[in-house]
Amino acid sequence: MALTVEIEKNYGSFHLNVFFETGWEVLALLGASGCGKSLTLKCIAGIEKPDRGRIVLDGRVLYDSEKRICLPPQRRRVGYLFQQYALFPNMTVEQNIAAGIRLRRGPARKRRVQELVERFHLEDTLGKLPRQLSGGQQQRVALGRILASEPEVILLDEPFSALDSYLKWQLEMELKELLSLFHGTVLWVSHDRGEAYRNCGRVCVLEEGRSLPVTDMETLMAAPATCSAARLAGYQNLTPVRPGGAPGLLSLPEWGCALRCAQPWREGVTHIGLRAEAIRPAREGERENCLACDVVSVTEDVAARVLVLRPVDAPPGATPLWMERPKGEPLPAGGLPVHIPPESIALLEG
């Protein structure tokens, strides 16, 4: 089970250019809204037609602009879980699931429906219409219907965007379990790094229609390569950087300081990324990688305290620094020297 996607498409002023390869795994497609995630899925499913490129599923060509191949969605065997599930509102749960089965009418077909209903715990909802179901039940029916059609790859388009947040955690576990019934490739579209991190092994970041090379999830979190990857990975602090003269030394014009960095310098780096929780107040007498700051504001968040800082030597108009600390820690009066660990600095390309 392998999927190769290499497509380009112009969509008004938006330009989609996506390349990735994936094996038998759950691959996250991570990107901000409007970056082309859904369009990519639609091209793979055959709902939208790319301008150029090829899509190959397990040696089977689904789309190839050079060979003029473009299979209709019916023949692609690509399962698509839509954001709002797209259950047929005029059909019962049983009919919805049966709609996915490719067998002719008969006992075999009935048995297959029965089997899926049991596996997805839908016995009590068989005769109900989709609008009478809870969000979680709707998702189960939609997934059951997809598995009924025996797809070779499943596309999940923001599977939890239609649900209340308090339900998400439980449903995420449920979805993970149900997906384990499926043997093949899963593409999981999300804008939520936590969701992607918990459920996917590898990730392909999309920024403004362009895909970055596939990396594993840990690498994205610990060492993102670009600014948009860093933003998606939850790096709150991004600031321009120049090489600082000596090896391992960085010059940060916006913060008016020089810092040591554990990552070796490479061509193309324009910014550094820094998580808010990586910064800590400097200890007495600590000098290495320390930065004198003024506290601009303090915000109590649900589980932490967020401090907005301004480096003392920063030029006017420079972006401030975000620091996250545990609640209840004593607040310093006035100035606050902070320490930035060298290993927490990520070097980013623009």
Place this chain on the structure above:
Amino acid sequence: MDWFPLLNSLRIAAISTVVIFFAGILAAYYIAKLPPLLKGVLDVVMTLPLVLPPTVVGYLLLRLLGPTRPIGAFILEHFGTKMVMTWWSAIFATVVVAFPLMYRTARGAFESFDRDLAYAGQTLGRSNTWVFWRVRMPCCRQGILAGTVLAFARALGEYGATSMIAGYTPGRTATISTTVYQLWRTDNDALALRWVLVNIAISAVVLLAVNLLERRSKAPRRKEAV
């Protein structure tokens, strides 16, 4: 009282409704898929009879179907029948005049149809025909039914184009509307009033049917909210 005009009106309206039903749905479905410019042009053409005076429609139909006109002459030569001044001539008039009502309501229904439902059907391996009849049509049922009833009501009440293309021959081409006009013109006020009441009764029943359909479509949702 001779009931022929009622029978004639009903059969004309019924046959034209069947024609309009399929033509309107097909037009709405395929025009929605066209590129914007062509869509805009065809949309105007399809809707035009709604705003044109029926006499203009009648005039245009006579120009096409009259015995000396292109289509009319062709039919007369090959099939030996005139296209105008028969009872079924009125069907041409009612189809053209009532078509936009079906076309526009069906189009509105199709436009509000969630496209993901069609995509879901396709990715599940279902044919486009299956998706159309099993998902799209049931989901758009209300709009299509409303359009059908409106088209029927309009066809039943058509006067202008009908009188031009089918004329008024008692017992042959007379409809309720042309009969009312003739009776009034010939000072037969009492009988004219009777036909007027018949017409009002039928129209009221039709509109009542529309309201009942709408209420039934809303009822399940109201129950759900409780």
